[in-house]
Amino acid sequence: MTQAGPSAAVLTFTLGEEWCCVEISRIRGVVKHESVTPTSEGPPQVVGTMEYRGEETPVVDPGSVIEAADSQDADHVIIFEQEGQQVGWLVDRAHEVTTVPDPEVDPVTDNEYVHGVIGERLWVEPRRVNDVITDTGS
Template identity: 35%
Template sequence: MSAQSATTGQVLEFELGEETYCVSIDYVTEIVDVGDLTQVPNAPAHVEGVMDLRGRTTSIVDPKTVFGIDDDTDGKRIIVFDPAIVQNQGAAGWLVDEVFQVVQISPEQVDQSPANDTGSIRGVVKRDDDFVIWVDPAIVHSEG
């Protein structure tokens, strides 16, 4: 139970395709609208480009590519993460379809992911009659 209780707290829920995902609010510094992205030659497939956010060059990542989500809709919002989680890559943000809300979760709501090959999925949060996939951006960016 101690491992599970360490995974609770506040999370930010967002939409990718038809699914709802969440990340720990501790990783998030701000949420911004999509602006002009500058393409980066020879960047990995999951990097959509870079943006200038408050004087800092921020890499914009498409988590749909990272998680293998087949969806053609263009992201409308960017979740900007604390640069400390991105290691040597600088500031990063995720292109998401919609940002919903910050919610408090308890240990009873979190189940382990049935398929967690990369470790980037912290668990599945049970909510009403739905599930929210809890991802760990620190793991995602350490893999990239």
């Protein structure tokens, strides 16, 4: 196990039956998924687009990137900003923000998109997931 730092505030969310978390400082917002317009353009991980704060935002299924369960009953979109571009993640449900004191992280060596495991949650690295979209120029 490795220590991630003195504490980490994380948002927990689900993809299918998989519990995941992401550091809250990386998140720009969380919205209902109702405003996602399906699209077949762009990389296969892009499931649609939406307007968020006046900006067209690609929405991806992070489960297809991190090789976890695909979103089954999507209810929320988690919005990130990376290098001036917004990217949304379609998730089944955004649950809660919690502070994990002095989190012990079990490293994951076979999945570059997952920082590690905290308890039962996959700690997902948004920069790497979002690079799948932002590196393609879309």
